[in-house]
Amino acid sequence: xxxxxxxxxxxxxxxxxxxxxxxxxxxxxxxxxxxxxxxxxxxxxxxxxxxxxxxxxxxxxxxxxxxxxxxxxxxxxxxxxxxxxxxxxxxxxxxxxxxxxxxxxxxxxxxxx
Amino acid sequence: xxxxxxxxxxxxxxxxxxxxxxxxxxxxxxxxxxxxxxxxxxxxxxxxxxxxxxxxxxxxxxxxxxxxxxxxxxxxxxxxxxxxxxxxxxxxxxxxxxxxxxxxxxxxxxxxxx
Numbered sequence: 001x002x003x004x005x006x007x008x009x010x011x012x013x014x015x016x017x018x019x020x021x022x023x024x025x026x027x028x029x030x031x032x033x034x035x036x037x038x039x040x041x042x043x044x045x046x047x048x049x050x051x052x053x054x055x056x057x058x059x060x061x062x063x064x065x066x067x068x069x070x071x072x073x074x075x076x077x078x079x080x081x082x083x084x085x086x087x088x089x090x091x092x093x094x095x096x097x098x099x100x101x102x103x104x105x106x107x108x109x110x111x112x113x
Numbered sequence: 114x115x116x117x118x119x120x121x122x123x124x125x126x127x128x129x130x131x132x133x134x135x136x137x138x139x140x141x142x143x144x145x146x147x148x149x150x151x152x153x154x155x156x157x158x159x160x161x162x163x164x165x166x167x168x169x170x171x172x173x174x175x176x177x178x179x180x181x182x183x184x185x186x187x188x189x190x191x192x193x194x195x196x197x198x199x200x201x202x203x204x205x206x207x208x209x210x211x212x213x214x215x216x217x218x219x220x221x222x223x224x225x226x227x
Contacts, residue, residue: 002155030212040220042216043218044217053213100171101216103148105154
């Protein structure tokens with residue numbers, strides 16, 4: 001099942017903070033986060049694993065709540081370059097990797113000067 | 114080091130025509146996959162491969178064929194194009210099969226089926 005992302009869209013002024021959520025109806029082992037700018041390919045941001053390990057972008061933080069089957073991406077002191085569509089991806093079966101990712105529908109983030 | 118390359122960048126087909134979307138990588142990654150992206154739908158997995166000679170179906174495999182004869186190449190074949198296959202197609206690679214590995218996406222192929 002496709003993870004559910006919220007909000008669908010958010011508009012911020014430069015310097016403001018944003019939180020993007022990703023919820024799954026099934027047990028999560030890993031969550032991937034990607035950002036896509038208009039007309040470009042998705043670019044990797046972070047991976048979070050059950051158990052607390054993380055890997056990814058230095059300026060972006062995220063959390064993984066195993067009990068709630070949810071991950072959140074925190075964008076603090078947003079910059080114009082943060083604009084784009086953010087996708088979370090969860091493992092189709094055991095965790096993501098050999099069997100591919102199921103992506104959410106995306107959250108559109110617009111940062112205004 | 115080109116990374117992940119896809120050809121063509123744009124393609125227009127008529128209903129019923131067949132074609133192959135090419136994906137090549139020079140990163141020696143074992144895992145390759147194909148996604149389609151439609152407005153408001155996110156990325157949906159079509160087929161994937163965990164190594165040369167091994168392929169498997171994703172969420173939306175109908176109407177598409179794949180093969181993997183080399184580590185570098187993973188072509189996607191549309192057997193008989195339909196307007197519902199109008200989409201942007203992304204190829205992605207991953208260094209290994211584990212859940213700790215990020216995916217690297219190619220630039221995409223924008224396909225229109227008339």
